[in-house]
Amino acid sequence: MVETAIFGMGDQSHPETARWTCPHGRHVGQGCVPCYRAATAPDPALPLWAAVVWFTSPRPIPIKVLHDVHRHGRHFALDQPSTPLVFLLTGQARAAEGVEAVAGLVGFLLQSRGAVDDFTVTEVRATRY
Numbered sequence: 001m002v003e004t005a006i007f008g009m010g011d012q013s014h015p016e017t018a019r020w021t022c023p024h025g026r027h028v029g030q031g032c033v034p035c036y037r038a039a040t041a042p043d044p045a046l047p048l049w050a051a052v053v054w055f056t057s058p059r060p061i062p063i064k065v066l067h068d069v070h071r072h073g074r075h076f077a078l079d080q081p082s083t084p085l086v087f088l089l090t091g092q093a094r095a096a097e098g099v100e101a102v103a104g105l106v107g108f109l110l111q112s113r114g115a116v117d118d119f120t121v122t123e124v125r126a127t128r129y
Helices: 014-019 033-038 063-072 098-111
Strands: 002-006 048-056 077-079 086-094 120-128
Touching (some): 033 098, 063 077, 086 098, 098 120
Antiparallel strands (some): 002 120, 048 086
């Protein structure tokens, strides 16, 4: 099962917004620290999700930070495609729903405010293994 959302400049419909809101009431584009923390000690009975977040940042992210994310574990990676100031964050998480896995991945960015201080999520994807 693959779930994808592309966030543009226009408003999303209410059903689409609700679909991408985690159980803590946070839209995945804003991230959710409780979803991130829940993924640090996950229930092994929950499904495994591969989450992908494309985001932009008004400033470059230092290469050291890009490499340090790999040390975080849980198969996290932060890469910069060839487009300037566009970044790709990937990771794995155990969660009941894909929205929780993605909200937790964006929550990782919130927890890493020293490294990534400002960002705008443009697209997300969650794939259940």
